[in-house]
Amino acid sequence: MFKPPSRHGFCLLAAFALLLGGPVFSSLAQAPEGQVLPGLQPPSNSEPSYALTGTVINSMTGEPVRRALVQVLTGSQPSALTDGDGHFEFDEVLGTRVSVTARKPGFFTDQAINRMSPEAKSVTLGPDAPPLVLRLIPESLIFGRIQSPDGEPIEGLPVKVMCVHVVEGRKSRQANGITTTDEDGEFRVANLPAGSYVMEAGPSADWRLLGRAADNAHHQGYAAVFYGGAREIASATPIRLAAGQHAQADFSLKPEPLYRVTGLVTGPAVNGEVNLRFVNSSGEPFEFETQFDAATGKFQAKLPAGSYTVTAQSEAEGGTALGAELPFTVHADLTGLRIALAPATSISVRETLESSTPVPGGNGRFQPATVRLGDISAARDGAQLWAAYGNSGSDAGLAVRNVPPGRYSAEVTSNGSQWYVQSVECGGKDLLREDLVVTGGAQVPEIEIVLREGSAGLHGTVSSSGAQATALLIPEGPPGQTRAVSTNPQGEFDFDRIPPGNYSVLAFEGEGPEYKDPDVLSTYLSKATHLGLRPNEKATVTLDLIPLVK
Numbered sequence: 015m016f017k018p019p020s021r022h023g024f025c026l027l028a029a030f031a032l033l034l035g036g037p038v039f040s041s042l043a044q045a046p047e048g049q050v051l052p053g054l055q056p057p058s059n060s061e062p063s064y065a066l067t068g069t070v071i072n073s074m075t076g077e078p079v080r081r082a083l084v085q086v087l088t089g090s091q092p093s094a095l096t097d098g099d100g101h102f103e104f105d106e107v108l109g110t111r112v113s114v115t116a117r118k119p120g121f122f123t124d125q126a127i128n129r130m131s132p133e134a135k136s137v138t139l140g141p142d143a144p145p146l147v148l149r150l151i152p153e154s155l156i157f158g159r160i161q162s163p164d165g166e167p168i169e170g171l172p173v174k175v176m177c178v179h180v181v182e183g184r185k186s187r188q189a190n191g192i193t194t195t196d197e198d199g200e201f202r203v204a205n206l207p208a209g210s211y212v213m214e215a216g217p218s219a220d221w222r223l224l225g226r227a228a229d230n231a232h233h234q235g236y237a238a239v240f241y242g243g244a245r246e247i248a249s250a251t252p253i254r255l256a257a258g259q260h261a262q263a264d265f266s267l268k269p270e271p272l273y274r275v276t277g278l279v280t281g282p283a284v285n286g287e288v289n290l291r292f293v294n295s296s297g298e299p300f301e302f303e304t305q306f307d308a309a310t311g312k313f314q315a316k317l318p319a320g321s322y323t324v325t326a327q328s329e330a331e332g333g334t335a336l337g338a339e340l341p342f343t344v345h346a347d348l349t350g351l352r353i354a355l356a357p358a359t360s361i362s363v364r365e366t367l368e369s370s371t372p373v374p375g376g377n378g379r380f381q382p383a384t385v386r387l388g389d390i391s392a393a394r395d396g397a398q399l400w401a402a403y404g405n406s407g408s409d410a411g412l413a414v415r416n417v418p419p420g421r422y423s424a425e426v427t428s429n430g431s432q433w434y435v436q437s438v439e440c441g442g443k444d445l446l447r448e449d450l451v452v453t454g455g456a457q458v459p460e461i462e463i464v465l466r467e468g469s470a471g472l473h474g475t476v477s478s479s480g481a482q483a484t485a486l487l488i489p490e491g492p493p494g495q496t497r498a499v500s501t502n503p504q505g506e507f508d509f510d511r512i513p514p515g516n517y518s519v520l521a522f523e524g525e526g527p528e529y530k531d532p533d534v535l536s537t538y539l540s541k542a543t544h545l546g547l548r549p550n551e552k553a554t555v556t557l558d559l560i561p562l563v564k
Contacts, residue, residue: 064106066137067145079150083117121153158263158265159264172217178212179525182530191204213241215267286308288306290306290325337356356455382429383426420452426463434514470551470552472554476556483500490544514548
């Protein structure tokens with residue numbers, strides 16, 4: 015249908031008409047409605063257009079979702095809101111295959127929950143295409159009340175809802191919602207997808223004094239407590255939510271004395287800025303009042319009874335990173351803690367490639383393997399440190415630099431598809447099977463890596479897999495480095511750069527179990543598929559999904 019020109023377009027046509035004596039403007043003004051004059055017809059588009067209709071429904075109840083935003087992901091990005099019956103309609107959508115998405119606050123798409131890509135539904139258009147049905151998953155929420163044992167509401171207490179994921183074979187928690195209690199001690203955390211959650215209330219300080227005598231008095235506060243009354247996250251009672259479910263979780267907390275913890279930070283940055291951080295045994299930081307005197311290095315904190323780690327980070331003159339950490343336990347006032355800052359450790363790395371074929375030369379800085387140290391200490395947030403060559407001089411070699419004290423897992427990946435990692439050792443310790451412990455100020459031996467050519471490969475398919483799955487490749491014999499990959503939409507997966515040997519292979523729906531924990535992994539090995547891989551062999555395998563033990 016012809017769209018009349020804009021006001022600006024009429025002015026241009028009028029001017030053009032005057033030059034021609036007026037007939038063009040006159041013809042335009044007198045053209046019958048709906049008729050496009052020759053020479054003014056908009057350019058034709060060879061791409062066909064079709065109507066697109068459909069409905070947005072609640073995936074749990076089947077009820078229509080009104081006022082959901084539906085968008086067709088094309089060049090023009092047309093969009094519409096559903097009506098009271100969840101219905102939407104587009105009159106003319108260009109193309110025969112487009113992507114469509116629906117959104118509404120309080121709902122998720124299946125793609126968003128499963129972190130799949132693309133995030134829209136692909137649709138084939140045509141004159142006989144059926145109406146489209148888009149499903150939205152309702153959000154879940156957790157609500158509750160936190161009070162003292164005598165029923166008084168606790169106001170301003172932080173509440174955290176965490177979803178526990180398995181990341182690289184270890185449990186890792188991710189905050190899905192953080193709020194504080196209101197004046198009635200009530201809280202509400204919404205926008206949660208279906209899943210299993212852990213809830214934490216506190217920690218928080220209340221500066222009222224406990225005790226009558228001034229020399230005996232302590233401020234009071236609330237230690238971190240997990241739902242179910244546990245102080246450790248491993249003992250927390252999980253809250254399992256179905257899509258759209260509303261769950262109530264109430265707490266009863268008793269205020270505890272906050273004990274004085276004092277100490278001294280020593281080292282080259284004692285007169286500069288020092289970042290002190292206190293975390294409990296679950297790795298949760300405490301935001302209680304901490305005082306630090308940069309001139310003297312003295313600090314003071316107030317903490318409830320429990321086990322903690324204090325970390326200190328600073329920078330020496332010239333930019334050298336400094337760090338220290340100290341575990342301690344509080345059950346009364348504690349004095350005399352001493353934190354000695356030391357330069358962060360640099361760990362040299364030597365890579366040896368046993369190959370019968372020439373390897374890249376160049377500047378002598380070729381790395382046959384990528385080396386990563388993953389921080390698994392509770393006191394930090396999972397830092398990732400990589401081996402790299404330095405700039406010049408004595409620091410030019412391959413090393414992992416500025417490594418703070420802590421416990422690390424070594425992940426080594428071959429940079430050539432024909433090579434595999436034969437061994438990774440540090441001071442006689444096998445880092446393929448043991449963690450690396452770094453102590454502040456201590457010298458760490460060189461990490462020695464040996465790679466060989468002749469790696470094997472494995473292509474697999476997971477049967478009856480409608481959702482993304484995780485495949486595990488487990489070396490047999492002594493506990494070794496288990497590898498994990500996700501399947502593609504067709505249920506296929508690939509492992510490459512595999513050392514020759516005997517293996518167990520398993521597949522799980524979703525992210526799989528905590529395979530870094532030998533006790534967890536052993537519960538599934540009886541259901542594994544076993545195979546042996548020879549040098550340069552490319553094998554195939556078909557697996558059935560194994561249900562996770564709840």
